[in-house]
Amino acid sequence: xxxxxxxxxxxxxxxxxxxxxxxxxxxxxxxxxxxxxxxxxxxxxxxxxxxxxxxxxxxxxxxxxxxxxxxxxxxxxxxxxxxxxxxxxxxxxxxxxxxxxxxxxxxxxxxxxxxxxxxxxxxxxxxxxxxxxxxxxxxxxxxxxxxxxxxxxxxxxxxxxxxxxxxxxxxxxxxxxxxxxxxxxxxxxxxxxxxxxxxxxxxxxxxxxxxxxxxxxxxxxxxxxxxxxxxxxxxxxxxxxxxxxxxxxxxxxxx
Amino acid sequence: xxxxxxxxxxxxxxxxxxxxxxxxxxxxxxxxxxxxxxxxxxxxxxxxxxxxxxxxxxxxxxxxxxxxxxxxxxxxxxxxxxxxxxxxxxxxxxxxxxxxxxxxxxxxxxxxxxxxxxxxxxxxxxxxxxxxxxxxxxxxxxxxxxxxxxxxxxxxxxxxxxxxxxxxxxxxxxxxxxxxxxxxxxxxxxxxxxxxxxxxxxxxxxxxxxxxxxxxxxxxxxxxxxxxxxxxxxxxxxxxxxxxxxxxxxxxxxxxxxxxxxxxxxxxxxxxxxxxxxxxxxxxxxxxxxxxxxxxxxxxxxxxxxxxxxxxxxxxxxxxxxxxxxxxxxxxxxxxxxxxxxxxxxxxxxxxxxxxxxxxxxxxxxxxxxxxxxxxxxxxxxxxxxxxxxxxxxxxxxxxxxxxxxxxxxxxxxxxxxxxxxxxxxxxxxxxxxxxxxxxxxxxxxxxxxxxxxxxxxxxxxxxxxxxxxxxxxxxxxxxxxxxxxxxxxxxxxxxxxxxxxxxxxxxxxxxxxxxxxxxxxxxxxxxxxxxxxxxxxxxxxxxxxxxxxxxxxxxxxxxxxxxxxxxxxxxxxxxxxxxxxxxxxxxxxxxxxxxxxxxxxxxxxxxxxxxxxxxxxxxxxxxxxxxxxxxxxxxxxxxxxxxxxxxxxxxxxxxxxxxxxxxxxxxxxxxxxxxxxxxxx
Numbered sequence: 052x053x054x055x056x057x058x059x060x061x062x063x064x065x066x067x068x069x070x071x072x073x074x075x076x077x078x079x080x081x082x083x084x085x086x087x088x089x090x091x092x093x094x095x096x097x098x099x100x101x102x103x104x105x106x107x108x109x110x111x112x113x114x115x116x117x118x119x120x121x122x123x124x125x126x127x128x129x130x131x132x133x134x135x136x137x138x139x140x141x142x143x144x145x146x147x148x149x150x151x152x153x154x155x156x157x158x159x160x161x162x163x164x165x166x167x168x169x170x171x172x173x174x175x176x177x178x179x180x181x182x183x184x185x186x187x188x189x190x191x192x193x194x195x196x197x198x199x200x201x202x203x204x205x206x207x208x209x210x211x212x213x214x215x216x217x218x219x220x221x222x223x224x225x226x227x228x229x230x231x232x233x234x235x236x237x238x239x240x241x242x243x244x245x246x247x248x249x250x251x252x253x254x255x256x257x258x259x260x261x262x263x264x265x266x267x268x269x270x271x272x273x274x275x276x277x278x279x280x281x282x283x284x285x286x287x288x289x290x291x292x293x294x295x296x297x298x299x300x301x302x303x304x305x306x
Numbered sequence: 307x308x309x310x311x312x313x314x315x316x317x318x319x320x321x322x323x324x325x326x327x328x329x330x331x332x333x334x335x336x337x338x339x340x341x342x343x344x345x346x347x348x349x350x351x352x353x354x355x356x357x358x359x360x361x362x363x364x365x366x367x368x369x370x371x372x373x374x375x376x377x378x379x380x381x382x383x384x385x386x387x388x389x390x391x392x393x394x395x396x397x398x399x400x401x402x403x404x405x406x407x408x409x410x411x412x413x414x415x416x417x418x419x420x421x422x423x424x425x426x427x428x429x430x431x432x433x434x435x436x437x438x439x440x441x442x443x444x445x446x447x448x449x450x451x452x453x454x455x456x457x458x459x460x461x462x463x464x465x466x467x468x469x470x471x472x473x474x475x476x477x478x479x480x481x482x483x484x485x486x487x488x489x490x491x492x493x494x495x496x497x498x499x500x501x502x503x504x505x506x507x508x509x510x511x512x513x514x515x516x517x518x519x520x521x522x523x524x525x526x527x528x529x530x531x532x533x534x535x536x537x538x539x540x541x542x543x544x545x546x547x548x549x550x551x552x553x554x555x556x557x558x559x560x561x562x563x564x565x566x567x568x569x570x571x572x573x574x575x576x577x578x579x580x581x582x583x584x585x586x587x588x589x590x591x592x593x594x595x596x597x598x599x600x601x602x603x604x605x606x607x608x609x610x611x612x613x614x615x616x617x618x619x620x621x622x623x624x625x626x627x628x629x630x631x632x633x634x635x636x637x638x639x640x641x642x643x644x645x646x647x648x649x650x651x652x653x654x655x656x657x658x659x660x661x662x663x664x665x666x667x668x669x670x671x672x673x674x675x676x677x678x679x680x681x682x683x684x685x686x687x688x689x690x691x692x693x694x695x696x697x698x699x700x701x702x703x704x705x706x707x708x709x710x711x712x713x714x715x716x717x718x719x720x721x722x723x724x725x726x727x728x729x730x731x732x733x734x735x736x737x738x739x740x741x742x743x744x745x746x747x748x749x750x751x752x753x754x755x756x757x758x759x760x761x762x763x764x765x766x767x768x769x770x771x772x773x774x775x776x777x778x779x780x781x782x783x784x785x786x787x788x789x790x791x792x793x794x795x796x797x798x799x800x801x802x803x804x805x806x807x808x809x810x811x812x813x814x815x816x817x818x819x820x821x822x823x824x825x826x827x828x829x830x831x832x833x834x835x836x837x838x839x840x841x842x843x844x845x846x847x848x849x850x851x852x853x854x855x856x857x858x859x860x861x862x863x864x865x866x867x868x869x870x871x872x873x874x875x876x877x878x879x880x881x882x883x884x885x886x887x888x889x890x891x892x893x894x895x896x897x898x899x900x901x902x903x904x905x906x907x908x909x910x911x912x913x914x915x916x917x918x919x920x921x922x923x924x925x926x927x928x929x930x931x932x933x934x935x936x937x938x939x940x941x942x943x944x945x946x947x948x949x950x951x952x953x954x955x956x957x958x959x960x961x962x963x964x965x966x967x968x969x970x971x972x973x974x975x976x977x978x979x980x981x982x983x984x985x986x987x988x
Contacts, residue, residue, distance in 0.1 A: 109904070130908065137906030148901045152585040160572065161905055170572045209905070 141210030335425025359860020514551025
């Protein structure tokens with residue numbers, strides 16, 4: 052069974068007084084297997100962010116179904132959604148979304164504190180994770196004291212500490228320099244190799260070229276997908292670049 | 307032509323766009339200039355000179371104008387700096403889009419002209435409108451007859467306009483200087499600077515705890531009015547210092563200690579609450595301390611002046627037991643060659659005759675005598691008639707009063723105790739041994755304590771640092787003996803006192819003051835004629851209750867009015883600080899609110915946590931202010947005793963009411979500003 056099953060998801064935004072309607076997603080269907088590393092690519096306005104918000108249960112689709120581990124997240128009641136998100140999903144954002152009132156350690160522990168876990172358990176989980184992410188010696192620092200790359204590692208640690216079913220990453224490399232980008236992508240690959248399912252939304256071909264599979268979205272639907280197969284990162288990069296060129300020049304799927 | 311109108315139009319748009327910040331600023335200008343106009347109009351009122359006691363009000367208003375002026379300058383600069391901080395981004399953007407610093411300056415000038423000019427003009431209009439209402443209210447309080455007709459005070463308009471235009475210009479100059487020195491990029495970035503974690507300041511924490519403790523200690527241990535007055539400003543200073551330290555350092559130290567306790571800290575509600583408060587306290591500490599101190603001032607000022615005003619009748623009644631009060635100080639033992647000592651009865655008779663001649667119907671007369679002198683207390687019931695002997699720095703000095711049993715009855719209306727020769731009764735609850743001794747070298751007198759009697763309304767007591775002790779003896783002769791004793795002991799003996807009390811039928815009012823004055827001090831008045839028949843005296847005075855009432859109400863009413871006016875201005879400042887705090891925090895919290903939700907906090911939880919933090923930040927200052935008031939209460943009671951007000955219950959009620967009303971107003975302000983805050987956040 053796939054860990055994530057998205058079927059015929061449609062999202063129409065209506066302006067407040069029912070005037071104009073904007074179709075953000077017309078018909079999206081895809082699935083993600085456990086342990087997969089999937090990148091979703093698309094231009095600005097292609098519906099990427101809407102899709103991610105729906106997967107994150109931050110927004111509800113107009114129609115269609117989203118199953119996480121067989122559970123329909125569209126049907127979850129409003130008051131259970133936060134807990135569901137906390138226990139099953141991990142988030143990594145473009146602009147880190149760290150709280151500047153908390154130290155690095157407290158930012159990472161936030162989801163565990165929110166679920167009311169005992170402090171000993173938090174410490175046990177934090178230590179190996181911080182070591183793995185290379186942030187063990189900045190735990191006492193505050194977000195404004197550390198670099199962008201370190202901030203993003205902190206955000207990754209926060210996403211991983213609950214051992215979520217699925218990590219959702221929204222343009223995780225968008226605010227990083229090339230060195231920090233490389234290091235973060237290596238980290239994602241490492242985490243994925245350890246068995247973590249990752250779904251990343253990006254418009255960077257370089258970021259996508261580290262994934263196992265790349266989905267392309269255009270005009271609110273899945274337009275094309277690429278499997279890594281046996282290709283290396285740079286070969287996959289080449290394929291992605293070709294597809295993007297095709298997309299930009301207006302070619303048809305499967306061409 | 308179009309180009310010329312660009313700046314005013316842009317300035318107008320800016321004001322509308324930033325109305326969240328500009329409107330309160332304009333209202334501040336409006337409110338303070340209206341208050342200032344009203345006060346100066348009261349000072350310049352030409353008709354009021356005729357009114358008895360109005361000079362008190364005028365001098366208080368001048369004081370009030372000074373305080374209000376300084377304070378207004380402080381709030382205007384505060385609100386202006388806040389406004390500019392919020393707008394730096396916008397101005398930076400204009401700068402980048404091609405507006406030179408000169409253009410920006412022109413824009414700011416127009417903005418100041420609109421908002422400042424508008425504020426001042428409408429403030430003057432509101433002031434004129436309310437001037438009459440305030441005059442009615444004030445005259446009512448002062449018990450003056452209310453004049454008719456509307457007056458507009460031109461000098462007050464000019465003074466107010468000049469002062470406020472200067473203030474607005476000063477803020478404009480500060481803004482222009484600030485623009486000159488900053489680069490556009492700096493302006494663009496300035497709102498998104500990182501926030502450092504507050505450091506624990508142990509020294510300040512210690513200083514805060516110590517000075518607050520010392521201030522409180524001084525306040526609760528003050529036990530007489532004179533030392534309370536002497537120590538009051540020290541206590542106020544210590545409490546203000548302590549309050550600032552409390553908010554800036556103590557709060558952060560406490561929060562950090564809580565955070566260091568991991569088991570406690572890593573629980574959902576504590577986790578968000580403590581870290582949020584830590585962050586908020588650092589940013590708001592000074593503002594909160596300001597609010598706390600302002601609130602305390604408002605409450606102390608209003609409750610103190612209110613008690614004084616409401617207690618005025620009582621004070622006057624206690625100090626002036628009759629409508630006409632005669633007081634003579636004399637020495638019954640030594641007189642000038644050939645003169646007889648002062649005699650009370652002829653004086654009383656002459657006064658009654660003179661009053662009757664002037665058309666006043668005398669209802670009742672009474673007279674009392676007492677001997678009074680100061681002593682050092684060598685032990686309980688052991689008094690030294692001698693100040694040369696050094697009993698050390700802690701020596702207690704007392705003022706002793708001797709009255710006869712008849713005087714006691716006249717003063718209290720209670721049956722006189724029957725006392726044998728050498729027996730005394732002590733008034734009030736003081737514990738004394740059975741034998742009381744007065745001594746100095748060869749002089750020594752002992753009295754046997756025969757019991758105790760009711761506290762007497764000691765209208766002749768003047769508050770001083772000597773604690774009074776009143777003893778009742780059997781006869782007037784015994785009073786004379788006591789007088790003779792101190793006469794022998796002291797080189798400069800104390801005087802004997804005589805008081806004549808004359809009640810007028812139906813009482814007297816302010817209208818009678820002039821006529822009564824004429825009876826005694828007029829050209830053909832009592833004191834203009836020969837006084838030989840009353841004997842030899844050192845001083846003889848006449849005190850009119852009606853005059854004291856007029857003066858008393860004018861003074862207390864003036865105080866209360868000043869208290870209320872300054873209270874309103876301080877409250878306005880408090881409201882303003884709170885408002886800006888809410889708005890600026892709202893913008894910052896919006897971001898945190900979003901992140902928390904993404905990480906898995908429900909909307910309701912986020913709301914609850916932010917609400918509890920806002921409530922805490924909001925109500926912490928007045929909770930502390932209420933504690934200040936509680937400790938200060940004893941001090942206020944002592945100080946009011948300087949004005950002869952000894953009604954603790956009245957003061958307590960006034961304080962309670964003032965605190966209640968303040969809490970209600972403060973709560974209302976909270977509800978209003980919290981709405982703006984939640985609108986921004988969600």
